[in-house]
Amino acid sequence: MADPITSRSRRGAGDTDAQITRGRALPRWHYLVALLAGAANTLSFAPTPHGGWLELAIFALFFAWLTRTTGWKSAALTGGAFGFGNFVTGVWWLYVSMHDYGGMAAPLAGAAVVLFSLYLAVYPALAAGVWSFCAGHARHGAADDRLPRLPRLPFAPTWHGAFAFASAWAIGEWLRGTVFTGFPWLASGYPQVDGPFAGFAPVVGVYGVGWVLALAAALLVQSWIALRSARRTTGLRNGSATGSGNGFVPGVAAIALIVVGLLLPLAHWTTPANAPLTVRLLQGDVKQEMKFEEAGMRAAIDQYQQMITSKPADLIVTPETAIPVLAQQLPAPFASAVRTFSDKTGSAILFGAIGGTITPQGQVVDYTNSLFGVTPGSRDVYRYDKHHLVPFGEFVPWGFRWFVNLMSIPLGDFARGAPVQKPFLVHNQPVSVDICYEDIFGEEIARNIHDSDTPAGVLVNSTNLAWFGDTIALDQHLQIARMRSLETGRPMLRATNTGTTAAIDADGRVLGRLKPYTIGSLDVTVQGTSGNTPYVTSGNNTVLAVSVLLLAFGFAFGPGLRRRRG
Template sequence: MAEPILPRARQRAATSVDAANAAGASLRSGSAGRYDRPGRPFDRPISAPRALPRWHYLAALAAGAANTLSFAPTPHGGWLALALFAFLYAWLTRTTGWKSAALTGGAFGLGNFVTGVWWLYVSMHDYGGMAAPLAGAAVMLFSLYLALYPALSAGLWSFCAGHAENVSRRGELPFYPTWHGTFAFASAWAIGEWLRGTMLTGFPWLASGYAQVDGPLAGFAPIAGVYGVGWIGALVAALIVQAVHAGIARRGRGRERWVAAAICPGLLALALIASGMLLTRVAWTLPANAPLNARVLQGNVKQEMKFDEAGVRDAIALYQRMITEKPADLIVTPETAVPLLPQQFPPPFAQAVRKFADSTGSSILVGAFGATITPDGQMIDPTNSLFGITPNSNELYRYDKRHLVPFGEFVPLGFHWFVQLMNIPLGDLARGQPVQRPFMVHNQPVDVDICYEDIFGEEIARSLRETATPAGVLVNVSNLAWFGDTIALDQHLQMARMRTLETGRPMLAATNTGTTAAIDAHGRVVAKLPAMTVGSLDVTVQGTSGRTPYIAAGNNIVLAVSLILLAFGFAFGPARQKRRND
């Protein structure tokens, strides 16, 4: 009986092999039924990746616009940011290749930046005198440029997660969120934001980590900085999508597989959120030296009057009165409070301020312009500077702005025609040194910066890391009158709060029109002045000492982790996806 059975078994096996070969051939030719997972046939053939409908990109654009609401002045916008990034990741998994993924990321970025930096129109049109159509076009072009970075992140994710390989081999089959895809998304997003903050002098405004200043992930700021917080935020959002998708797709496939696929990423996301909340209780720095009594001044000088001859006289009289009104350990004026060189200060003003400092023991920081005086008396290399007056000392402290604003303080090569369209009285200024000595107030070193320098956390961390006497207090002086009473004021204050979280140092923010504030070492605003008012803020500030992990390593932590994970994903992601498809 055994002899006849063997040939029949071999015949059935050969038949099965032939059927499998035929199925493989028909799959390759696109004429057979297709499967999105074992046992789920479709009745349409595999074809080239379909074109996504236009509403897919419109939805991404709308989500990007909504993401602006996660930043200041929205309170606790970090939770909204997590929800919108979860939507973005889920939306990317629907794309049909790296090109559509890049377009989706670019649409999200465009929506975010058009609604998030529209206040640049105010500076160019209202104060710069540029025609409204040109100013609007300039904002749109700038937003398109900024959107290239999230587009790059999305395209990079597609390759490193195996998404591009999945689409090229399997046509319209959906991409399933996986562990390596989740980590690739977080890493690609962090790399894109870091590039946006460094390329062409950098513009890290609206980096996703800023939304977490009052959010659940703020505790990671002293460890990995704003880009690290953005990395974790993107990771949490992707983990949530992975958990939800796996919970739906793998239901009924066995309890153990369902738990591993759905519960594990969900638990990791919850653990990261809980860790971010708990880490806010960790004291990375300690109080150092005696507290300082500080007075921070806000002159509310109208921008259209700031450089007018009569306006300059009025500003000098205003700040002379405000400075000498009341003594303090430290008195801070806004950026270019006196828009002159120290050599051009009216003698009554210079004498009154010097006499007041010597008689009351007050140290004073005055915003003005600096320059180098040549032997023949010419003034060259103008700078945007802060000058410090120390009681009973003839030495004049000077800090020169090191990170200049394109088109406002220097003209990029080939763009002089653009500046000529505006009426902004700043041209090509000289840059200060990357690391400059702090200003000593009694025995407390103070690290100063000007305008949007405080949105570059790595530069402040470097200054604290490489200075022989690390500062215990941060001071930022700004003139945001260029942007009117817009969301730019609240966004700038939010970024200043991130610097205090990263460094564990308090900050005093002195602005011309707002928002003048005092921020403690934990990122909390302890006092502030209303915008568009004249006033002085009297506060007591306690300096700190010590290094947070971010001061010690800067952005190196998040960059190293992101590059390693992306390299791993690029090397193994497509192969893993190929095996998964097979």
């Protein structure tokens, strides 16, 4: 690990930080190493087993690399390089949807992935730049006035610097998940579902887990540098090593965070509620290109009719738009078969289709991506309309129609459902449903539970990831779903077209899964829960409030300000 000391040349105690900073331009390979570290961080996400431990090591390297920088500009560039390396290797599967299925020319699709990754990298760059200011980075010297021959440090990690790093990182990730409808994919908390900090998820959510990860990494680096510096100064003073004691404290604090994270799962925030449900999750493996053809649509409807009615269960779930037609235009044989099967077997059925409103003039308006539910003995049909739509997939952002026109996908603007919608009742067990991309927004799922008159005890995600091929996107999405279970203390059921169809218990463990790109059903029994985790109660408010306060405190009272006043 690189030494943060700027040079071995002798300088007087009167040298200013600005003089040292101007004399120490970082080499270009510094940013290349940051980019490679970001690319390596992709390996900490699924499908890597226990990737949370690898992520902790990579974040420690990343923070140590930040301490080499000499100002907010180089810090921001280092953070941006790290982020770009992470995103361009972590979301490359967007190329598949644009090129393989969208028909966009390969160079344009590749360029689009690169440009999108550059945009996403703005947020870690912003976090690193904010950390630089609020940690007093490059605004204070670390030279000991009693040792004038020692070179001055542009930055030495401190307690407030570690907290500033964690806070700036968490706010940066929250902004990435919020601005322009948000894209929180690859949030740093996700690998921790199998890492040391999973226990913090029901307390502070995925962004809070990222906060704890960043703090632990920074404290480990602080301890390592302090102990290394203590050994050097002890040798020069030819005295006792009393300074090394202070160096151990941050390391002990980091280990304490790990221990707490490992012990927190012993706390149970929710309790079992209502009778367990038998569930069948269907995976039709319908080829994506077939959904645009009349023959393919008929084949998909026939296939799912047969799969739904082949075996009863308390709850049967199909993937997103498994029935790729308007709900009012469902083929009569399908509607009759599903209704009859539900009434005879006591099975509740959720199927994906297109919603819409037909005007008196016969026009269809307000198309929605929806789930419809049929319950035994009832003529009422449950409906859930997707609220958080996918940019370029379900609505076209203003000014980007030209981009959509480069692809041969029949895209349009869908109407949005309400932010909080009623749950689907299955034998008195409320079930909260969401569609595809919606489950990457944990705060919205938590709000749907917290604000509902009938809080759900089971989560269901119906999705279609065929757009992204047999790529790491499938495993990454499953990992995201596991985080939602940890945050809410509720089981999550996933019915997908091509994979990964899976059932997850309230502790984030995978109960069963189907092999991707196969046709089949996953039969499981799940136990619903009741009660609110701290995260369901407060959402992201806790981590955001703490982060803002710590950054403000660091900026106002950090060593940079003390030096200016001294």
